[in-house]
Amino acid sequence: MAKEQGRKLIAQNRRARHDWSVLDTYETGIVLTGTEVKSLRQGKASLVDGFATVDRGEVWLRNVHIPEYTEGTWTNHEPRRSRKLLLHKDEIIRLIGKIQESGLSLIPLSLYFSDGKAKVELALAKGKKAHDKRQDLAKKDAQREIERAMGRARKGKW
Known part of the structure; x- marks a missing residue:
């Protein structure tokens, strides 16, 4: 085996x-x-x-x-x-x-x-405290928006 x-x-x-x-x-x-x-x-x-x-x-x-x-x-x-x-x-x-x-x-x-x-x-x-969790979620949302904008810019749909 x-x-x-x-x-x-x-x-x-x-x-x-x-x-x-x-x-x-x-x-x-x-x-x-x-x-x-x-x-x-x-x-x-x-x-x-x-x-x-x-x-x-x-x-x-x-x-x-x-x-x-x-x-x-x-x-x-x-x-x-x-x-x-x-x-x-x-x-x-x-x-x-x-x-x-x-x-x-x-x-x-x-x-x-x-x-x-x-x-x-x-x-x-x-x-983590509740405010730490909110900060992490806000960072994730901001990063997601940046990646979306970069993707749109790469595709020429700005």
């Missing part, structure tokens, strides 16, 4: 970049059971309410929904169980320092397979 190559996206948290300002990202491994991997291979997962915590020197992914495997038996997993994330010890120590000193949060951005192994893109993020 041929080995998987490249990156296959399973789930993405699109609201994360809207609700949080991302300061840094980490690629982490994740500890899964067999039926969780099979369910992920079917492309089913939800990161919407997910977050990560650091407990006793270990990073845990919480509240991420991986539905039960349909062909699973009594060995099926619990859909919203806590899952351990795999990071280097020095990265965990750095994360603990940043989280404690400045009140930042760990948010999962995406869940994917990289060369056959399940990975989570974890973001060190700070929550």
Whole structure:
């Protein structure tokens, strides 16, 4: 059987970049059971309410929904169980320092397979206020208008 190559996206948290300002990202491994991997291979997962915590020197992914495997038996997993994330010890120590000193949060951005192994893109993020969200939307609208005007100018429809 041929080995998987490249990156296959399973789930993405699109609201994360809207609700949080991302300061840094980490690629982490994740500890899964067999039926969780099979369910992920079917492309089913939800990161919407997910977050990560650091407990006793270990990073845990919480509240991420991986539905039960349909062909699973009594060995099926619990859909919203806590899952351990795999990071280097020095990265965990750095994360603990940043989280404690400045009140930042760990948010999962995406869940994917990289060369056959399940990975989570974890973001060190700070929550946005309502006015920050409005400013981001205004910037996006302005950029869209600039691109439209440039497109019209290129086509000679000025």
